[in-house]
Amino acid sequence: MRLLQLDQELQRGSYYAATAAREAAQPPLQGLHEADVAVVGGGLAGLNAALELAERGMDVALLEADLVGSGASGRNGGQALHGLACDHSVIEGQLGPEGARQVWDMSLEALALIQERCARHHIDAEWRSGYLCLATSPRKAQALKLWTEHMNQRYDSQLRWIYPAELDQWIDSPRYHAGLHDPRSGHLHPLKYCLGLARAAQAAGVRVFEHSPVTALEHGRSVLLRTAFGQLRARQVLLAGNAYLPAFAPQLAPELSARIMPVGTYIVCTEPLQPQRLQALMPSGSAVCDSNFVLDYFRPTADHRLLYGGRVSYSTATPRRLVASMRQRLVQSFPSLCDVELPYAWGGFVDITMNRAPDFGRLGQAQNVYYLQGFSGHGVALTGLAGRVVAEAMHGDAARFDTFARLRHRAFPGGALLRTPALVLGMTYYRLKDLL
Template identity: 65%
Template sequence: MRLLSTDQNLARDSYYAATAPRTHHHAPQAGETTADVAIVGGGLAGLSAALELAQAGRSVVVLEARQVGWGASGRNGGQAIHGLACDQTTIEDQLGMEAARQVWGMSLEALTLLRQRLTTHAIDCDWQAGYLGVATKPGKSAELAAWAERMDRLYGARYTLIGPADLRSWIDSPRYHSGLHDPESGHLHPLKYALGLARAAQQAGARLHEDSPVTALQALPGGGHRLQTPQGVVRAGQVLLAGNVYLQGVAPALEARIMPVGTYIVCSEPLDPALVRRLIPSRSAVCDNNFVLDYFRFTADHRMLYGGRVSYSTLTPPRLAESMRQRMVGTLPALSHARITHAWGGFVDITMNRAPDFGRLAPDLYYLQGFSGHGLALTGLAGKLVAEAMTGDAGRFDVFARLRHRPFPGGRLLRTPALVLGMAWYRLRDLLA
């Protein structure tokens, strides 16, 4: 439980929580409950599945250990971007080119689905279109250009490449060498989005329960499952596990395939709108192509929201706000006098190959995990795919389920130190590129 205790501390100073007050609370599950589907986890993946299943006429119960959108779903960098956390070659090597093209197409569908839900369910979450992928050095610029050329040639994915001579008109920073622009990706306020998705799922008929951790999961002899909570029991014909690193022992078979990685963000005081327009005229979200990357964007109320530090040991970096402010100023020197008002963090679940991990532990027991820090859009599609599978059409879900995932080496005691050493190597590669 140390992980949850640490994460509780990291959640206290979130800009998102300060600007998206919770006006509706969902009572804890109590007594005896039955449902067609029980969903463990009230983040974006679980809420998306609940919405789709309820719209399909299934009775749905969502069991959230804290509050809906409490984890990474409501605390992330807010960037909704094309593709997956892994490179497309990872998918090609495992599934072949035809399936890889299908996966890429679904990653773009995820962005379309997100925008459609904002309109259909009147979710006001500060959506802003536009994404800038940037490179810090000539070597990284060559990698970015080669990636864009390959994606155009093999997938028809066309982005605007921005050379060194033009980049300062897109982002006024001395740190970057070149970039590319995608007008279809973008950014939003993730907690407002999660709360809006919860409202939509409830209006469709899903029953949501907060403060309802699942303490035991048992397969029933006649089919279905029994889920124990502190105050009651849920019996369901099908179960979806969508708690990621917060399942806390409910499904031990899944734990070895994901690792919790801490990621950290700061937010500045409101800035002069003219300065905001000068620094990033398009107001796009920005992310570099380093393995250990920085990402940032301006919020709807003209604040700089900057993320970049990660912890592979689950220990919060010392002097978090000041160290992150220094990274921000190193990237955007014009913000040297900007005061930091919020500093927070949380844990994302990563897989060994950074590909998402979707599948089944039993014919009626599904799971979604391993979004690897790239899930704001993909979680929404994942919920739709698992709902399709649960209602009889598993074709698209099974494309992802075919991906193979290895456990992190080292076992329970040594896998975290091994990951820390491995990431030190990737940091060194970023510096030398």
Template identity: 65%
Template sequence: MSLLSIDRELARNSYYAATAPRMESFPALNDAVTADVAIVGSGLAGLSAAIELAEHGLSVVLLEAGQVGGGASGRNGGQALAGLACDQATIEAQLGLDEAKRIWVMSLEAIQLIRRRSEQFGIDCEWQSGYLSLATNARKARELQAGVEAMAQKYGFQQRWIAGNELPDWISSPRFAAGCFDGESGHLHPLKYCLGLSQAAKNLGVRIFEHSAVTKLVHGQQVRLSTAQGSVRAGQVLLAGNVYLQEIAPDLAPTLCQRIMPVGTYIACTEPLDAARLKALIPSRAAVCDTNFALDYFRPTADQRLLYGGRVSYSTATPRDLKQSMQQRLLATFPQLQGVSMDYAWGGFVDISMNRAPDFGRLGPNANVYYLQGFSGHGLALTGLAGRVVAEAMQGDAGRFDCFAKLRHRPFPGGKLMRTPALVLGMAYYRLRDMF
């Protein structure tokens, strides 16, 4: 079964889709059009870039193979966190401390951008501040505390350390040994936010076309993009389709496809809980994540449910009995929820890079085709910032974009046939490490 077929099947029972009905659909492209900029992909990165460009007076066409927000942008865990999927040491090793600090500051800007756009465009995305990072044993607690101290010393980023004896004030779970609290990060309803951005983009004059997969790209001073029934000519192009480009149009940028891999992620959501019961589980109502490599993450929703994610598939095979398996993970964290049913269970694919750092850059002889990929499951906030910095680059100020573009990336080993089995084997090693 193809990646897109699996993806559509996984999306059928999404809590987000059930609670954010689409008020409008966009037409398919069936004509030849021109624009200053063409964007491929209507997730948060593509929409963010479209808004930035339109606000500065450029004409923008946005092409989406499916529906707006139909990929990871519209059905992720809803956690908008500072930083990148990789730790800051990875960035420091490649770029040095000064550039790593610059990227860190931009990641904080990414969170503020969500708040500003929600207010500016009247998007009720259910924002809730607060993020708890929790260690599952004493060794990991020591590592987490060392990381908290390093972030305060090097980056001036203050988090509240939570010793083991203080944990009951923050979370009602036997799983954790210690943790920290970040008041800058938070969580939201990602599909409501994504759909709100699409309306904002439309109101700014962006032409959005759904069900318009790009099948061909011809480089030149004017780049030509072809779909099944139409075409776009644009002076600049942004590819923001992530893992879906591999399947829909792998020839657009074959070297890019080698540098990311699709990873299946899975989430479930409980039935509504009594408000007092839910508050007793997480008194701060913060987003929560453990520090394992194969991590669990969860958060309360605005309608008093608990949303819980934690299973991943590096082979793209969907776990059996998804609701039941997610419920078992939930009960390992909150055994007091025995008997609580799961109303929803869904999943989808995210794009990971080898070093978990984002992969931004340019393609083509004219360097006028830009790309954004490799958010590695940590993109809810960062995608918005990525859209902003690529828009800056397209308008002649590439300093912040090039800061990310200097990060080096390698293709996954094993070639087309063996790289997925190699990744599965490698992740098995990290799962074993998580147990100790």
């Protein structure tokens, strides 16, 4: 329960919560209900899946332990990016050229799906196209350029390389050396997107129950889920709680918990800046992240603020003097912003896998309990695609879902007591590599 207590504390300073209007909470599950599909988790993955299933004519009930969008789905950096969190060579190594190409193409479909959903369901998620990945040294720029050339040649990815001499046309910062631009990726207000998806799902007939953590799951040809005050029986179930599923209900799928680890991520947001000042710093208005393993990321908001994320905690402990340490990182990238106020500072937990690839599959002898997890901080776009392919599988066509399910995953080493210290030690190595 320590993770949940820390998470509640990290919610309080969220810029997103302060700028997104919530409707009245949905009632918790009470009594006995039935559905074709039960979805556990009201974040981006669960909501996208529920909407897809309802649009295919299935009766769907969604159980959320807290409020829809209250977890990482409504508190992240808002960057919707191509590809996966892992380097695409991981996918090439496991699935071969054809499977890797299919996964890359589906990641681009995920980006188009966001804009399609916003247009169709009138979701004002503040979408803005454009993404910059920037290198902090000539050595890292060379590695990033080679990756860009590989992706353009093998996948026709249409990424534009930005040489050092032209970088100031894209960003006014002394920290970066060169980079790439992707016009198809972009950024949005994730909580507004979550809440818009929830409204669309309910309009399509999905029954949403908030404050309904699942306490037990009984496998069979039909599955029974229990909450504190109710029961839900369904022919098929989707577990989409990510890092929060082990925290709220570790007994549901302990074999899944061993393959993911919760990682704390942290963000600050500035006071509103003069539009001309923000435009001068980031002329393209793109989302930005660096190419380090432990990276910084930032983007302009629709109301002319700069939202800046960085720092991660692999021990789940919130960094001391969070605002001061985040200010230091922001000023490294933009020295001219040393005088700005940071009225918002918050964080949350994402689930990572050992290889940073997503972990999708089925549980139980009847194979009617599906799961989506391990987005590894790259889920704003990919969760939409995940919701679509799991809905296809539940509706009878599992080809695309099974492409992801073929990816192999290992449990984190060290067992219950030592896996967190082992992860902290391993990440120290990568932090040191980032400094080179």
